[in-house]
Amino acid sequence: MKGVQYYFERDLKRWIRSKRAVFASLVMPAAWLIFVGLALPIRFTNNYLDFITPGILVMTMLFASLQGGTLLIFDKILGFLNKFLALPVPRESILFGKILFITFRGLLQSTVVLGVAVLLGVKINYFTTIPFTYLVLFIFGILFSGIATTIALLVDDYDSYAAINSMASMPLFFTSSALMPYEVMPHWLRIMASLNPVSYAIDTVRGLFAGTFLLNGITVLIAMALVVLMISVYVFRKATV
Amino acid sequence: MSVKTYELTKYFNKRCAVDHINLEVGNEIFGLLGPNGAGKTTTVLMLTTLLKPSMGEAYVCGFDVLKEAKKVRNVISYVPQDMAVDIKLTGRENVLLFAKLYGVADRKNKVDEVLELMGLSERADDRVNSYSGGMRRRLELAQALVHEPQVLFLDEPTLGLDVSARRKMWEHISSLKKKGVTIFITTHYMDEADKFCDRVAIIDRGKIVAMDSPAKLKNSIGKDVITASVSGEFKGLNIEGITFLGREIDNIKFTAESGSEALPLLSEALSRQGLKVHSLSVREPSLDDVFLQKVGTQEEQGSFDDYKFRTLLRRRK
Numbered sequence: 327m328k329g330v331q332y333y334f335e336r337d338l339k340r341w342i343r344s345k346r347a348v349f350a351s352l353v354m355p356a357a358w359l360i361f362v363g364l365a366l367p368i369r370f371t372n373n374y375l376d377f378i379t380p381g382i383l384v385m386t387m388l389f390a391s392l393q394g395g396t397l398l399i400f401d402k403i404l405g406f407l408n409k410f411l412a413l414p415v416p417r418e419s420i421l422f423g424k425i426l427f428i429t430f431r432g433l434l435q436s437t438v439v440l441g442v443a444v445l446l447g448v449k450i451n452y453f454t455t456i457p458f459t460y461l462v463l464f465i466f467g468i469l470f471s472g473i474a475t476t477i478a479l480l481v482d483d484y485d486s487y488a489a490i491n492s493m494a495s496m497p498l499f500f501t502s503s504a505l506m507p508y509e510v511m512p513h514w515l516r517i518m519a520s521l522n523p524v525s526y527a528i529d530t531v532r533g534l535f536a537g538t539f540l541l542n543g544i545t546v547l548i549a550m551a552l553v554v555l556m557i558s559v560y561v562f563r564k565a566t567v
Numbered sequence: 568m569s570v571k572t573y574e575l576t577k578y579f580n581k582r583c584a585v586d587h588i589n590l591e592v593g594n595e596i597f598g599l600l601g602p603n604g605a606g607k608t609t610t611v612l613m614l615t616t617l618l619k620p621s622m623g624e625a626y627v628c629g630f631d632v633l634k635e636a637k638k639v640r641n642v643i644s645y646v647p648q649d650m651a652v653d654i655k656l657t658g659r660e661n662v663l664l665f666a667k668l669y670g671v672a673d674r675k676n677k678v679d680e681v682l683e684l685m686g687l688s689e690r691a692d693d694r695v696n697s698y699s700g701g702m703r704r705r706l707e708l709a710q711a712l713v714h715e716p717q718v719l720f721l722d723e724p725t726l727g728l729d730v731s732a733r734r735k736m737w738e739h740i741s742s743l744k745k746k747g748v749t750i751f752i753t754t755h756y757m758d759e760a761d762k763f764c765d766r767v768a769i770i771d772r773g774k775i776v777a778m779d780s781p782a783k784l785k786n787s788i789g790k791d792v793i794t795a796s797v798s799g800e801f802k803g804l805n806i807e808g809i810t811f812l813g814r815e816i817d818n819i820k821f822t823a824e825s826g827s828e829a830l831p832l833l834s835e836a837l838s839r840q841g842l843k844v845h846s847l848s849v850r851e852p853s854l855d856d857v858f859l860q861k862v863g864t865q866e867e868q869g870s871f872d873d874y875k876f877r878t879l880l881r882r883r884k
């Protein structure tokens with residue numbers, strides 16, 4: 327457990343010290359919210375900002391998680407991973423530290439989105455909605471940073487990782503229920519969206535914003551996150567003797 | 568025995584990178600020497616539990632690297648070939664991270680102590696991106712020493728350092744040995760190995776071709792080495808008491824029991840072949856000569872790109 331904390335702190339320190347990266351990663355998601363929610367000329371619902379906020383929140387987590395895999399790729403390429411693997415701390419701490427940091431960073435970005443949403447007048451019930459929203463985003467973050475780190479373990483160079491990342495992230499987002507309600511989707515998109523794990527998170531958060539708690543969504547997300555974590559640990563052990 | 572291997576072997580697909588090697592390393596500075604691609608790093612990775620051997624066994628401080636990997640990791644430190652230190656963190660933070668990960672008891676003091684030992688105290692609170700290559704290497708050594716390992720594995724610790732930084736590095740390594748640490752080091756700088764290693768093994772294409780103390784290895788090839796600088800085509804030579812050692816571009820090397828007696832004979836024989844002899848010189852054998860004899864000309868063995876890539880990476884950091 328201690329090891330997880332130390333690896334987490336290392337990543338956190340390294341991130342905080344690149345001021346530009348911190349600034350960009352905190353501003354970008356909020357810019358998306360403003361752009362999609364206010365500036366885009368299409369409107370699928372009456373109060374589109376209310377509708378889109380959960381979508382942007384989950385998108386922030388999704389992109390943050392997939393992007394986070396590069397941390398592990400660089401540790402691998404630059405020789406850090408080998409150095410850490412030769413240490414007596416349980417090796418899995420490296421993996422868990424990474425997943426936790428990536429998720430944590432995504433939650434920080436989501437916080438900015440939430441803040442901007444409130445400023446723009448999105449109605450949120452502070453006491454019930456917010457804690458559960460964080461919970462859902464956390465589980466979703468674990469799920470996708472687990473996937474990201476697993477991919478990072480399997481590929482050998484940054485370019486392949488970046489290619490996979492860009493092939494996965496945009497389609498996952500655009501075939502989810504982020505931008506429009508199921509009713510207005512074309513048939514094929516409706517099917518894809520209802521199978522897309524990203525939609526599970528979005529629908530659950532959207533439910534929370536509307537004051538309902540979708541136990542189903544959370545359960546599915548937790549189950550998927552657990553499976554991914556197990557696969558991730560398995561791949562990690564395989565990849566490291 | 569600090570390190571012991573039986574027929575240790577590693578295949579990458581069909582290519583044999585390490586070929587049935589048997590090593591015994593006691594409490595000493597042991598150098599593994601070889602050209603690029605010889606299998607040095609692969610050997611070290613297996614000994615540090617980072618790579619699974621295809622065949623054979625290896626023990627570090629009596630622990631099996633496969634079955635007791637965790638125990639092995641408890642007694643070793645490993646400094647890889649690629650310089651991997653966090654440039655956004657300070658020197659002290661880099662070492663502190665390792666102290667925490669090793670579970671060092673008296674962390675703060677121990678970190679101060681190793682930073683002092685490596686001559687980094689003054690710059691300890693600067694970010695590492697302001698460090699020179701030599702300082703980064705010493706910082707890595709500080710990280711490795713913070714938990715007092717019994718065996719220290721160093722993969723080409725002097726690669727890319729200037730002469731004084733290399734000397735400093737070796738001084739540190741020698742002082743560690745005095746404290747009882749076993750040092751397993753790889754390098755392709757023969758002169759360094761000659762000066763500082765108690766014993767060396769020469770590895771070529773995965774095979775150990777010679778293993779002994781530098782002095783004994785040098786004695787084994789003859790008393791004197793004669794270098795002839797020539798132009799023209801050398802067709803081989805048959806003079807009693809003179810052995811052809813190898814050729815490096817325009818320098819042909821021979822060994823002889825008595826260099827001064829061999830000189831006139833050689834000069835005449837080479838001229839008779841139609842070679843133009845520019846100079847002849849006699850000196851005592853060096854490890855380079857041993858290397859030349861055992862391995863042949865130091866041609867690149869396909870890992871040039873690899874090497875170039877690493878240097879590139881290092882510059883980028």
Ligand SMILES: Nc1ncnc2c1ncn2[C@@H]1O[C@H](COP(=O)(O)OP(=O)(O)OP(=O)(O)O)[C@@H](O)[C@H]1O
Pocket residue numbers: 579583584601602603604605606607608609610648755870873874
């Ligand atoms: N992961 C790998 N997959 C395939 N081949 C590999 C791998 N690692 C090393 N090799 C090959 O094994 C051989 C030995 O490589 P190794 O890195 O051990 O050499 P080295 O002696 O450390 O060389 P250098 O001085 O360049 O560091 C080389 O031919 C190399 O191409």
Ligand SMILES: [Mg+2]
Pocket residue numbers: 607608609648722
């Ligand atoms: Mg090497």
